[in-house]
Amino acid sequence: MEFLQTYFNLLIVGCCVVVGYVWTTLTNPEDKSRRFIPLVMAVLGIALACIDSGGVSVEIMLSGAVSGLASTGCYEAFKQLILKPKWITQTETTIRRPDMAHDEKAESEKDEKEGE
Template identity: 35%
Template structure:
């Protein structure tokens, strides 16, 4: 599987950070009150902020690419979930 498009369209470090935060929101019991409807918005905002931090400048381009990357992490959640489940099954 060729994943080169990820580094071309998205900011990899922001993608991974948003995946982790989204996974934590879904699986930490205290955060269970957060509606699934809010998770994409949370990750879009977080992605925009992290992209500006990662690129050390606040520009419209960084905000848009960061928000896009945060939203993409919601779509990649299923793949991430399967990887985590496989690792857990292999360790048993």
């Protein structure tokens, strides 16, 4: 894991996440160009790393590629954890509603007993 951390550039990851997000937002979900996003992010990461360092070497290119590919993983994690897809919210509501109804019934019975 230390190997990847040495070649991880947060600035490049941020730039690639923005470009990937714009690409996915502007294209249709059935668009076949979306399958090339990881490849484009790796190439964009290499280009940004070379510009950032002011030179070209295998180590710089590896750093850019790792950072560009990490951006696709960051985007997916963001999408899964923060934006909460529909299947998570549907599952939560179907699981919680019966429990909530039971809890509300118990609370109303408790309130009735306290009122007496």
